[in-house]
Amino acid sequence: MAEYNEMSDEVLRERTRALLEEAHPEKCDSVTFRRAQYEHGLAWVHFPEGYGGLGLNPRMNVVVYDEITKHSKVVHHDPGEAIIGIGMGAPVVLTYGTDEMKKRLLPKIFSGEEIWCQLFSEPGAGSDVAGLATSAVRDGDDWILNGQKVWTTLAHISRWGMLIARTDPDVPKHDGLSYFILDMRAPGVEIRPLYQITGEAEFNEVFMTDVRIPNSHMLGKEGQGWRVAITTLMNERVAIGGGGSKKKGGGSAPLIKLWKDRKPGARSAAQEAILRDKVTRCYIENELLRMTSQRARAAQKSGNPGPEGSVSKLAHAESLKRMWEVAMDVMGSDALAFEHGYELRRSTPGIDTPRGLAKYQFLRSRANSIEGGTSEIMRNILGERVLGLPGEPRVDKTVPWKDVPRS
Numbered sequence: 281m282a283e284y285n286e287m288s289d290e291v292l293r294e295r296t297r298a299l300l301e302e303a304h305p306e307k308c309d310s311v312t313f314r315r316a317q318y319e320h321g322l323a324w325v326h327f328p329e330g331y332g333g334l335g336l337n338p339r340m341n342v343v344v345y346d347e348i349t350k351h352s353k354v355v356h357h358d359p360g361e362a363i364i365g366i367g368m369g370a371p372v373v374l375t376y377g378t379d380e381m382k383k384r385l386l387p388k389i390f391s392g393e394e395i396w397c398q399l400f401s402e403p404g405a406g407s408d409v410a411g412l413a414t415s416a417v418r419d420g421d422d423w424i425l426n427g428q429k430v431w432t433t434l435a436h437i438s439r440w441g442m443l444i445a446r447t448d449p450d451v452p453k454h455d456g457l458s459y460f461i462l463d464m465r466a467p468g469v470e471i472r473p474l475y476q477i478t479g480e481a482e483f484n485e486v487f488m489t490d491v492r493i494p495n496s497h498m499l500g501k502e503g504q505g506w507r508v509a510i511t512t513l514m515n516e517r518v519a520i521g522g523g524g525s526k527k528k529g530g531g532s533a534p535l536i537k538l539w540k541d542r543k544p545g546a547r548s549a550a551q552e553a554i555l556r557d558k559v560t561r562c563y564i565e566n567e568l569l570r571m572t573s574q575r576a577r578a579a580q581k582s583g584n585p586g587p588e589g590s591v592s593k594l595a596h597a598e599s600l601k602r603m604w605e606v607a608m609d610v611m612g613s614d615a616l617a618f619e620h621g622y623e624l625r626r627s628t629p630g631i632d633t634p635r636g637l638a639k640y641q642f643l644r645s646r647a648n649s650i651e652g653g654t655s656e657i658m659r660n661i662l663g664e665r666v667l668g669l670p671g672e673p674r675v676d677k678t679v680p681w682k683d684v685p686r687s
């Protein structure tokens with residue numbers, strides 16, 4: 281069990297009010313406010329002092345949020361584009377980074393000034409990411425990277441990337457990996473957009489040709505990359521599966537709005553009854569999801585989550601797909617037309633009408649059960665690591681990576 285510092289809610293509230301006196305969200309922009317929030321140790325209160333936290337139980341983050349919203353109509357939430365840095369970059373830097381790295385990187389992750397991406401998946405290594413082929417070869421104080429990553433969300437605007445590369449092809453696949461923080465502006469890094477069915481290009485292909493990366497940018501030790509990657513992936517699953525936090529089926533609110541705004545008389549009474557049943561199920565599922573996420577978080581025994589994070593990731597992905605399908609049913613044939621103004625674009629926040637949002641989300645939710653590990657892989661993890669069922673046969677586990685046949 282992690283050891284946390286003791287602090288009463290009231291003292292934490294007082295500290296939050298002191299922050300608000302110095303920087304008030306209504307009077308300054310997001311970066312200015314979040315810089316001050318970090319300095320006060322109120323960014324992520326469960327982080328240690330000096331790194332944006334106070335070493336408190338993670339459940340106390342809500343006290344800070346509550347106090348801010350009590351005194352401000354404006355809330356500078358986590359910037360959408362900072363999600364990978366905040367959800368995954370920060371915990372992994374905190375766990376494995378040197379003091380210098382933590383001081384350099386954490387403040388700008390939280391303020392949203394530096395965006396992060398995750399360079400794990402490759403054309404030949406997705407679910408089986410430990411089989412990846414991007415190589416890093418030592419050259420003096422640097423490593424030379426060559427290879428290709430794919431599906432790299434936000435790479436086009438990222439300052440830093442979390443990257444796993446093969447530093448030893450002569451040992452079994454999990455043992456020959458090392459983990460680096462890549463400067464996305466380094467010479468030899470080329471980023472090309474990939475367009476999704478939604479029309480946007482939130483992710484990219486990233487090509488690395490003779491990219492130099494200093495040894496000081498390695499997280500963990502040489503050959504320990506898999507262990508560091510697991511920390512990243514566990515945090516990713518909790519970050520992705522953390523939805524549904526609003527009470528009373530909050531995640532299903534857009535669907536309920538569409539249902540209330542539906543055209544009268546468009547369906548028979550029997551069809552209406554079936555659809556009402558489906559909408560009600562989505563509401564209930566959202567409530568269950570919220571409580572399941574809470575339980576998974578409560579089960580989190582240390583600073584970094586364990587395999588139980590896969591519960592909410594799996595439930596969240598499957599429930600979102602079901603919900604946006606029901607939204608399509610509620611809209612009927614209207615669902616088939618794009619809203620006026622829908623265009624090919626890079627990722628931009630918010631689609632501002634309920635109907636436009638539902639059409640976008642219906643397409644986007646296909647990705648929920650793939651990104652951050654597919655639902656099949658989540659079921660494998662839960663079966664093997666949470667329920668203790670027998671593992672899948674893994675024939676390549678002890679074979680040197682270079683001898684494993686691949687296409």
Ligand SMILES: Cc1cc2nc3c(=O)[nH]c(=O)nc-3n(C[C@H](O)[C@H](O)[C@H](O)COP(=O)(O)OP(=O)(O)OC[C@H]3O[C@@H](n4cnc5c(N)ncnc54)[C@H](O)[C@@H]3O)c2cc1C
Pocket residue numbers: 397398399400401402403405406407408430431432433434483647650651652653654655656657660672
């Ligand atoms: C929107 C989006 C954003 C993404 N962002 C990133 C990112 O920022 N960084 C990054 O590194 N990656 C990212 N990914 C990639 C994502 O992690 C991979 O797509 C995912 O892990 C699956 O890998 P794959 O696409 O190679 O499919 P494969 O691994 O080839 O899987 C194909 C199918 O086989 C199934 N399958 C595979 N192995 C097993 C098994 N052992 N048991 C049962 N079924 C199995 C899978 O469930 C799937 O249905 C993103 C993906 C999406 C869709």
